[in-house]
Amino acid sequence: KAGVTQTPRYLIKTRGQQVTLSCSPISGHRSVSWYQQTPGQGLQFLFEYFSETQRNKGNFPGRFSGRQFSNSRSEMNVSTLELGDSALYLCASSSTGDSVDTQYFGPGTRLTVL
């Protein structure tokens, strides 16, 4: 099976712009979660989608949003980018999204905001 894929791998944007990141989960997986990784804050949970519904949300401003499509692919959007949004954005998928399930991570999208 192919692993979790994320596109693009690298992205450079300027302050005030918006960006959309894409994640394709492992085939058959219905849960997709997003994390932000920065040197200062570490790995922080953004949100989780299951069967096209947001099931859980982290403590991020409303500029961060996401969605999931019927084929379980997910996108996250960040509007009005700030310098502090520079980070590695990781997507993870699991088959049922149950807390005992293993989360499989993609390689991440490195976002740089100038």
Add this chain to the structure above:
Amino acid sequence: AQSVTQLGSHVSVSEGALVLLRCNYSSSVPPYLFWYVQYPNQGLQLLLKYTTGATLVKGINGFEAEFKKSETSFHLTKPSAHMSDAAEYFCAVSDSGNTGKLIFGQGTTLQVKP
């Protein structure tokens, strides 16, 4: 609320020496615990996980971890370090309830000296 503390942001060992990475957790419910490894410019790879049953869990690449409820610990060990083990290691606990959300520790960077 669940939380994870990793003691030591940097650990340095000689090749062939014992690797010990420390993780303590706080959880209001029986925890599901995970160790992930991250190599530079890559996503997270699962090393091992504890759900229920045997408290000594064996993972990939010769790593193992022991769940100790009385000490609220889940330390990661490997008898003999290899140069290829140099990476960042994350301990995580599943959030309670029906969710894929993981709560991560701050990470420990393992350096292996020749």
